[in-house]
Amino acid sequence: MKKVLVLIFLISSFAQAQFSINGTLTNDIKTDWAILYRIEGAKQKFVTNTTIKKDTIAIEGKKQTIGTFQFDLPADAKIGSYRITYRTEAPGFVDFIFNKENVSFTFHPDYPEQTTLFSNSDENIIYKNYLSEVSVAQQKLDSLQITALRNPEVDLKTNYKTTLATINAIQQKYLESSNGMYVQPFIKATSRSNPSEIKTNAKEYMQNINATFFDNMDFSSKTLINSSFLIDRISDYIFYINYSEDLEQQQILYKNAVNKVFTKVKEVVFRKNVIELLINQFEQSKNLEMVDYLFDNYYNKLPKSLQNEKYKNEKLSLLASEVGRIAPDFSWKENGKNYKLSTLNDAKNYVLIFWSTSCSHCLREIPQLHKFLANKNELKAVAFSLENDEFGWNNMKTTLPNWHHVLGLNKWENKIARTYNINSTPTYFVLDSDKKIIAKPQDLEKLKAYLNNLEM
Incomplete structure (x- = not known):
């Protein structure tokens, strides 16, 4: 009977066993919490959160505030890559590997990547x-290598080969010592494919980096996919390795780099995640050409079950009114005649204005703009007024002759205004004869300056 009870106790204890993740912030921090995520593909999944306990200690006679936190993971917690974040405004996170062992580390909250030190966890x-x-x-x-590129006449071949041999020896040492460990795929993938001979030509050097950048990365490895490793390397390759100051050449480099990335990324869910990540990155820089390129050549070719029409529509609508896009079309009636933005042909360029009679800035700026445009025959204004009713608009538009006037009821909820992402008035767009948006001046003075240059 005692043996049975002991066995039950041991089984129960094992079932309740857990692992701890302990962190120490070595400098004062303004937040009181830490959040734990598990990284899966290009996304991070919330696991749990906890508070940061603060304490003041004396270091070399000086008082310093440190923070500590602890996460407890159950025995069945998934092995993999995890991330702890501790602030929202500026980047602040620590990535680590969890493989059924306790993890302890210290770091400076302002420089986590450079300062993280692990005191517990063989893997990390x-x-x-x-x-x-x-x-x-x-x-x-x-x-x-850089010295050789700058001074090709300097003989550095022996030093280069000696240092390369040192790198190879370090790589081999850690591959052997990490045999059977979760971390080994990271060590394999981190290794760079350095050329066997030093390069004295910059073009050849960059060609080698470009050609061999992904050579040691296994894009089928679940360990690498479910970490930030491949995502970080993909971003480095597209946005840093492939760079040109010439904007037209830069677009070509972006497309070539994207194409190469997707010859590597085969796992379909990860492929979807990478596509969406790149769309988001190009969206931030308002690179409409690359957003369209990714949708047309990659996102739209995913299995239908993985495509999200809501996501696609939201992304494209956010960029619908950006410079380079054809202005979203709309129609209206004016003096008993039907008009459509896309078919207007009474000017070389157009100023599309979203304004309102209830906007004090508009009431000051719109008459000034009307006066400014009075003698500019190649420019025509389309004044889209966002109103709750037409009373004030009917009176105001009579003071602005020779403009096209459009009434947009429901004000901020107006469908056209929402299509153009209007959140303040007045908002100005400059269109060419094809109704392509060629500028979005932020205020009246910038609009005037742009239009003056446009006529030159």
Whole structure:
């Protein structure tokens, strides 16, 4: 009977076993919480959150506030890559590997990537040591390479080969010591394909980097997919390795880089996540050409079950009124005649104005703009007035002759205003004869300056 009770106790204890994640922030921090996520593909999934306990300690006679936190993970917690965040305004996170062991680390909250030190966790300690050791050797190799590019006459071949051998030895050492560990795919993938001989031609050097950038990365590895590793390398390759100051050439480089990335990314859900990530990144820089390119060549070719029409429509609608787009079309009736923005042909360029008779700025600026445009025959204004009723608009429009006047009822909820993402009045757009948006001046003075230059 005692043996049975002991067995039950051991089983119960094992079932309730848990792992702890302990962090120490080595400097004062303005937040009181920390959030734990598990990284899956290009996304992070919430696991739990906790508070940061603060304490004041004396270091070399000086008082310093530190913060500590702890997460408890159950015995069946998933092995993988995790992320702890501790602020919302500025970037602030620590990534680590969890493989059924306790994890403890310290870091400075303002410089987490450079300062994180693990005191508990074989997986994280070996990876951190590897990164520290190999980066020193790689920096020396890069320094030799840069010197050779700047001064081709300097003979650095022997130094280069010696340093390259050091890097290869470090790589082999850590591959052997990480055998059977979760971290090993990261060590394999981190290794750069350095050329066997030093390069003295910058073009050849960059071609080698471009051609070999992904050579050691296994894009089928679930370990790498479910981490930030591949996502970070993809972003580096597209936005840093492939760079040109010439805007037209930059677009070509972006497309070529994207195409190469998707020859590597085959796993279909991860592929979808990468596409969406890149769409979001290009959206932030308002690169409409690349957003369209990603939708046309990649997102729209995903299996229908993975495509999200709501996501697609939202993304495209957010950019519908950006420079480079054809202005979203709308129609109206004026003096008993039907008009449509897309078919207007009474000017070389158009100023589309979203305004309101209840807007004090509009009542001051619109008459000034009317006077400014009075003698500019190649410019025509389309004044779209956002109103709750037509009373004030009927009176005001008579003071603005020779303009096209459109009444937009329901004010901020007006369908056309929402299509143009209007959230303030007045808002100005300049259109060419094809109704393509060529400028979005922020205020009246910038609008006048743009229109004056347009006529030159």
